[in-house]
Amino acid sequence: xxxxxxxxxxxxxxxxxxxxxxxxxxxxxxxxxxxxxxxxxxxxxxxxxxxxxxxxxxxxxxxxxxxxxxxxxxxxxxxxxxxxxxxxxxxxxxxxxxxxxxxxxxxxxxxxxxxxxxxxxxxxxxxxxxxxxxxxxxxxxxxxxxxxxxxxxxxxxxxxxxxxxxxxxxxxxxxxxxxxxxxxxxxxxxxxxxxxxxxxxxxxxxxxxxxxxxxxxxxxxxxxxxxxxxxxxxxxxxxxxxxxxxxxxxxxxxxxxxxxxxxxxxxxxxxxxxxxxxxxxxxxxxxxxxxxxxxxxxxxxxxxxxxxxxxxxxxxxxxxxxxxxxx
Amino acid sequence: xxxxxxxxxxxxxxxxxxxxxxxxxxxxxxxxxxxxxxxxxxxxxxxxxxxxxxxxxxxxxxxxxxxxxxxxxxxxxxxxxxxxxxxxxxxxxxxxxxxxxxxxxxxxxxxxxxxxxxxxxxxxxxxxxxxxxxxxxxxxxxxxxxxxxxxxxxxxxxxxxxxxxxxxxxxxxxxxxxxxxxxxxxxxxxxxxxxxxxxxxxxxxxxxxxxxxxxxxxxxxxxxxxxxxxxxxxxxxxxxxxxxxxxxxxxxxxxxxxxxxxxxxxxxxxxxxxxxxxxxxxxxxxxxxxxxxxxxxxxxxxxxxxxxxxxxxxxxxxxxxxxxxxxxxxxxxxxxxxxxxxxxxxxxxxxxxxxxxxxxxxxxxxxxxxxxxxxxxxxxxxxxxxxxxxxxx
Amino acid sequence: xxxxxxxxxxxxxxxxxxxxxxxxxxxxxxxxxxxxxxxxxxxxxxxxxxxxxxxxxxxxxxxxxxxxxxxxxxxxxxxxxxxxxxxxxxxxxxxx
Numbered sequence: 001x002x003x004x005x006x007x008x009x010x011x012x013x014x015x016x017x018x019x020x021x022x023x024x025x026x027x028x029x030x031x032x033x034x035x036x037x038x039x040x041x042x043x044x045x046x047x048x049x050x051x052x053x054x055x056x057x058x059x060x061x062x063x064x065x066x067x068x069x070x071x072x073x074x075x076x077x078x079x080x081x082x083x084x085x086x087x088x089x090x091x092x093x094x095x096x097x098x099x100x101x102x103x104x105x106x107x108x109x110x111x112x113x114x115x116x117x118x119x120x121x122x123x124x125x126x127x128x129x130x131x132x133x134x135x136x137x138x139x140x141x142x143x144x145x146x147x148x149x150x151x152x153x154x155x156x157x158x159x160x161x162x163x164x165x166x167x168x169x170x171x172x173x174x175x176x177x178x179x180x181x182x183x184x185x186x187x188x189x190x191x192x193x194x195x196x197x198x199x200x201x202x203x204x205x206x207x208x209x210x211x212x213x214x215x216x217x218x219x220x221x222x223x224x225x226x227x228x229x230x231x232x233x234x235x236x237x238x239x240x241x242x243x244x245x246x247x248x249x250x251x252x253x254x255x256x257x258x259x260x261x262x263x264x265x266x267x268x269x270x271x272x273x274x275x276x277x278x279x280x281x282x283x284x285x286x287x288x289x290x291x292x293x294x295x296x297x298x299x300x301x302x303x304x305x306x307x308x309x310x311x312x313x314x315x316x317x318x319x320x321x322x323x324x325x326x327x
Numbered sequence: 328x329x330x331x332x333x334x335x336x337x338x339x340x341x342x343x344x345x346x347x348x349x350x351x352x353x354x355x356x357x358x359x360x361x362x363x364x365x366x367x368x369x370x371x372x373x374x375x376x377x378x379x380x381x382x383x384x385x386x387x388x389x390x391x392x393x394x395x396x397x398x399x400x401x402x403x404x405x406x407x408x409x410x411x412x413x414x415x416x417x418x419x420x421x422x423x424x425x426x427x428x429x430x431x432x433x434x435x436x437x438x439x440x441x442x443x444x445x446x447x448x449x450x451x452x453x454x455x456x457x458x459x460x461x462x463x464x465x466x467x468x469x470x471x472x473x474x475x476x477x478x479x480x481x482x483x484x485x486x487x488x489x490x491x492x493x494x495x496x497x498x499x500x501x502x503x504x505x506x507x508x509x510x511x512x513x514x515x516x517x518x519x520x521x522x523x524x525x526x527x528x529x530x531x532x533x534x535x536x537x538x539x540x541x542x543x544x545x546x547x548x549x550x551x552x553x554x555x556x557x558x559x560x561x562x563x564x565x566x567x568x569x570x571x572x573x574x575x576x577x578x579x580x581x582x583x584x585x586x587x588x589x590x591x592x593x594x595x596x597x598x599x600x601x602x603x604x605x606x607x608x609x610x611x612x613x614x615x616x617x618x619x620x621x622x623x624x625x626x627x628x629x630x631x632x633x634x635x636x637x638x639x640x641x642x643x644x645x646x647x648x649x650x651x652x653x654x655x656x657x658x659x660x661x662x663x664x665x666x667x668x669x670x671x672x673x674x675x676x677x678x679x680x681x682x683x684x685x686x687x688x689x690x691x692x693x694x695x696x697x698x699x700x701x702x703x704x705x706x707x708x709x710x711x712x713x714x715x716x717x718x719x720x
Numbered sequence: 721x722x723x724x725x726x727x728x729x730x731x732x733x734x735x736x737x738x739x740x741x742x743x744x745x746x747x748x749x750x751x752x753x754x755x756x757x758x759x760x761x762x763x764x765x766x767x768x769x770x771x772x773x774x775x776x777x778x779x780x781x782x783x784x785x786x787x788x789x790x791x792x793x794x795x796x797x798x799x800x801x802x803x804x805x806x807x808x809x810x811x812x813x814x815x816x
Contacts, residue, residue, distance in 0.1 A: 014765075014805045017772040028776045028793045029744030034752065035797035040775040052528045056394070066744070069542045070723035072533035075742035077526040080535035081393060081420055088387035092352060092394030092402070093526065095378035099349045099400055103376060106399075112528055130390070133383035207772050233797075241798030241811075244773050425735035486734050524737045531741040538736060545729035546736050553734070 016208055021047040030073040031065040035240025037231030037247060038062055038146040041204040042117060045144055045228070048214035049113050051076060054093055058086035058118035058127060061153045062146060084126035086118045087134035087143055094139040113218050114140065120147040120161035124185045135194040135223045142217045142224045145187060148232035156235040160185040163255075164301070165294050166286045168235075173289040183301065191225035192261050195325045198224040200260035200269075205231075205247030209269055213260055220262070229256045237285020249280040254306040259313070264323025266313040277302050328572070330506050335466035336361035336499045338507065339405075339431050339491075342473035344375045345508060346517055348403040348429075350395035352380040352388045356410040357443045358495035359433040363405055385410035389417040389428070396426035397534055399525040401477060404428065407495055408435035408449045415453065421488045422457030423550060424535055427480035427522070428488040430458075431473055434595065434648075435495040436684040444685020445495040447594065447648035450623075451658045457550055459489040459557055460623040464598040466503035469493040471574060474513070478564050481520050485557045492623070494596040496685065508572075516571065558625050578627035579634050580619040583609070587616030589700040590635070592645040592663060594620050597688060601646075604693040615697050618643065620659065628666050635667060635674055642675040642700040647713060648682055656680060656713035677703050678713035692717050721746045749776065753796025755811040757789050763808035770800035770809060 025046040032039035042062055046053070057063040057080040066073035067080065081089045093114055100106040118127055123145040134141060150168045151157040158171035162180045167173040171180040191199045197220040202210040210228070217224035231247045233240040250256040251270050255277055258270040277299045281287040290298075315321065333341075340362045343351070351370070353363035369375035378395075382388045385406050392402040406414065411432065421428055436446040450460065459479060463469035469491065476489040493499065524532045538546050561578070569575035582602050584590050591601050598619040605615045618634055620627075635643055645664075647657035655661045660678030667673040679696045682688045695716055703709060721743050724731060733739060757770075764786060771779040771787045778794035779787040789800070801809040 014767040014769055017768040020768075020772055024777050025742075027742035027745050028778065029747035029749060030776075031747075031749065032775060034795045035799055036775050040773065043775065043777060044772075054398070054526050054528065064537055067533055067536035067738070068539055069536040069736055070721070070725060070727070070738060070740075071744040071747050072536060072738045072740070073742065073744040074533050075531060077528055077531045078533045079394065079397060079526060081390060081424070082416060085386060085390035085417065088382065088390035089394035091380055091382070091387070092350060092391030092396075093398040095350045095352070095380050095391065096395040096398035096400035096402075099376065099378045100398075103349070129383060130387050133387055136383075137380065204773075239798070241802045243775075243797070244799050244803050423735060425737075524733060524735075524739065530739075533738040533741070534735060536736055536738055541726050542732075542736065545727060545732055548729040549732050549734075552729070 020207060020211060023047065023051070025051065025053070025075045026066070027073045027075055029071065031068065032061065033234045033240070035233045035243035037204055037243050038148055039065065041146055041210070041228045041230050044204050044207050044210045045115065045214050048211040049115050049218060052111060053113040053115055055079070056086050056090040056093065056114065056116045058116070058122035059083035060119035060122050061148070062117055062119070064153055083122050085130050086116045086122060086127060087130040087141070090114050090116045090141040091134045091137065091139045094141055113142065116141060116143040118143070118145055119153070120145060120149060121151045121159040124161040124187055125159050132194065135191060135196050135225065138196070138222045140222060142214070142226065144226045144228055146228045146230040148230040148235060150235055152232050152235045161187065164298060165290050167289060168286070178289065178294060188225065188227045196223040196225060197221065197325055198260070198262050201227045201229070201256065201258055203229040203247045203251055203256060203258060205244045206251065206258065206270070209258060216262070238283060242283070246280070246284070249275070253277045253280040254302045255280050257306055257309055259309055264325040265316045265321070266309065268309060268313055274306060328506050328508055328512060330504055332502050333466070333505050333507070334361060334500065334502050335469055335493065337365050338466050338470040338505045339473050340365035340369070341507060342470045343403045343429070343431070344369050345474055345510065345513060346401065346477045347375070348377055349400035350378050350380065350392065350402045351404065352382050352391035352395070352402070353404050353406070354382050354385045354388045354410060356385070356407045358435060358499045359405045359407040359410070359431070361499060362431055362433070385414040386417060389414040389421060392428045393417060393421045393424065393426045396428050397424065397522060397526055399520070399522055401520045402428045405431040405433070407433045408437055411449045411453060412437060415456070418453055418458065419456045425486040425553070426488060427486055429473065429476045429480060430488065430490045432490045432492050433495040433499045434492050442684040445497050446683045446685065448650070450490070450492050451649040454624070454658065457487070457554060458624060459487055459554065459561070461489065461491055462594045462621050462623060463491060463493045463498070464596050464619065466498060466501070466505045467574070468576070469498060470505050470507065471568065472576065475564050475568055477520070478517050479557065479561050482560045483523060485553065485560050486522070487554055487557055492595060497596045554625050561622065576621065577630070578622035579630040580621055581616065581634050583616035584618050584634055584640065585637065586614060586639055588614045588639060589642045589644060589697050590616040590618045590640055591693070591696055592618045592620060592643050592659070594623065594648070594659065597646060597648070597682060600688065601693055604690060608694065608697070613697065626662065626666070631663065631666055632670055636670045636672050638672055640674045642677060642704050644677045644679055644696050644700040646696065647678060647680045650680060650683070655711065660713055675703060675709045677710060679716050680713045681716040686717065688717065748792045749795050750792040753794060754814060755796045755798060756791060756794060756814055757798070757800050757809045758812050759788065760808040760810070761786060763806050765806045767805060769803050769805055773799050773803050775799070
């Protein structure tokens with residue numbers, strides 16, 4: 001058995017939260033729904049990223065709620081252009097910063113982070129091509145997909161990140177169909193396949209783990225991808241008060257495994273005995289039609305995926321493992 | 328300044344390099360590709376200190392150029408036809424977000440059937456996207472206008488993207504004699520690019536906010552004023568260029584228009600071909616002329632009226648190189664016709680279309696266009712629709 | 721706040737740029753709520769859990785290290801009440 005060194009700071013005592021950076025760069029007065037997991041996630045990401053950050057936002061919930069003219073919830077430079085091209089706009093900004101630094105028009109020693117925020121629709125579906133191009137070219141950009149598992153901004157339509165069996169307005173559960181009919185697209189693995197230095201999954205229910213991963217992503221040169229699990233009380237049909245709890249349960253049941261892949265090396269950052277998926281599924285309106293058979297199918301898939309991640313972790317941490325990332 | 332024989336595509340790339348573009352993001356498409364290939368070469372050889380982004384689509388080409396431009400870098404891209412159609416969404420946003428990107432547009436027809444050859448259906452599709460749009464009719468013009476486009480678009484009172492149109496293959500792939508500048512000569516002509524609200528961590532601004540119904544109308548009015556007012560800067564830049572380097576550009580160019588009875592109104596490389604026809608036919612006693620609509624947006628209403636309503640011109644035959652299906656067919660024709668609507672001494676406006684999808688327009692076909700004008704004058708009837716010249720039927 | 725909600729077109733910056741970073745703090749979302757969190761300071765252990773999990777960062781730290789809800793921004797989601805490890809936050813109906 002290979003010993004994997006795991007970060008411990010994420011699971012310190014409750015008082016550890018006080019260690020989180022105090023500066024708020026995604027400011028209040030935004031118009032996200034009550035208990036919005038994405039807004040909470042953005043707030044945490046911005047704490048980690050800090051002031052020297054340019055944010056590129058794809059069209060979507062977070063863009064809408066944070067920028068109805070004349071208000072902006074962004075204390076850092078922020079740009080929104082369209083739905084599918086956030087990674088492309090970020091590529092251009094990265095190129096600009098590189099050349100302006102080379103020419104001395106920007107201080108070459110000043111580190112400027114570029115962070116993209118895009119939803120699951122803007123990432124898994126319409127923005128996938130631009131994201132792939134950005135990662136393949138290795139731009140110095142951190143792409144954060146806040147995944148609320150459907151097109152929430154337009155009223156809960158299914159995306160390719162909508163989980164199997166979930167009811168949405170375009171994948172409704174009916175007499176002959178049971179909701180979303182195919183498995184959630186595995187975006188972190190698509191990012192890993194690009195051989196970029198850093199890929200991670202985060203959930204704002206684990207804020208210190210999130211902050212650490214964002215900082216790591218920004219430290220490493222080149223493109224980084226972070227998949228942020230964003231609980232959506234409105235779209236999922238859960239009480240807003242349970243938003244953080246739902247995120248925690250998604251992690252604890254293995255529905256949303258927390259891990260990071262640094263230069264090709266996998267590391268599970270939450271690896272405990274998993275709770276049954278039913279605990280996560282049962283209190284959400286979007287899953288209430290699921291039959292025991294379907295829940296069993298989901299459980300098998302979750303177990304298989306978690307086991308696969310453990311295998312990947314072990315295989316990629318062997319002393320003789322050589323990663324192509326970063327070479 | 329020295330005169331060299333050079334492929335027009337290469338000259339256009341050299342114009343962008345002369346402007347010291349900082350970010351080039353482009354995707355291959357015929358007949359534009361030689362332009363960005365040459366820029367890539369200049370970057371690879373260290374002759375141009377720029378970032379060349381090999382994007383994965385034209386949509387990204389424009390998106391990246393927009394991002395770079397608002398981040399404070401001089402940005403350039405080039406495309407044609409389907410590429411422009413694909414980037415359409417961002418073409419509109421680039422002007423709305425006031426990013427002075429310069430785009431060299433090698434005009435090519437739109438599919439289907441797929442045709443890599445020249446007409447103006449690509450640019451006409453982008454007519455209402457809020458870009459300054461200028462036509463070049465030879466290699467020298469393409470070179471000069473591309474270089475000047477940066478100075479126009481980046482002017483603090485303008486801050487708008489500029490597209491320079493030139494005909495695919497007919498210009499892009501042809502070697503022409505072009506007067507080319509040394510860097511020293513133009514050094515102080517083009518000031519460094521400074522966007523007043525660039526993405527700056529020391530002075531944060533938010534770009535591209537949500538425009539609720541309470542704001543959208545005002546936003547569009549502001550944009551419309553900006554492009555309308557850009558005309559002053561366009562003229563000023565062209566005047567300064569003429570004074571310093573001797574080549575003068577006008578929004579509406581005329582050739583024997585002052586004493587012509589019939590003029591052909593053109594855009595792009597057909598202008599010079601029509602001029603050759605006029606030279607020849609004047610020898611045969613025809614009082615014909617050519618008027619070139621160089622500046623497409625902002626539309627030069629006053630210049631056009633001044634040239635066309637001069638009391639000599641009885642008929643203007645507008646040559647459209649694109650079709651508006653189900654409408655009057657001729658996009659330029661209907662714009663010219665409506666621009667002259669209130670003029671008392673306006674000439675008859677007749678529309679013709681030719682040279683679609685790269686078909687050559689022969690000498691006799693130009694003559695035919697003027698003759699259509701003569702016939703309409705004789706019959707005193709202005710046709711509603713465009714007449715397609717050179718159509719087999 | 722200098723920028724207006726209903727400006728004349730001449731008052732807009734090019735491209736509707738907003739040059740007042742983070743000015744949404746002037747937009748109070750406090751009236752969205754029907755329930756408001758009330759903190760029992762006798763039980764509070766000042767851990768900051770309410771603060772870290774608030775999507776609005778409505779909780780503000782005072783000089784004694786306690787976190788108090790700012791009702792101008794609190795949308796009343798109730799995450800703090802569920803997450804509080806000391807169980808010292810109660811959601812109460814807004815009086816009106």
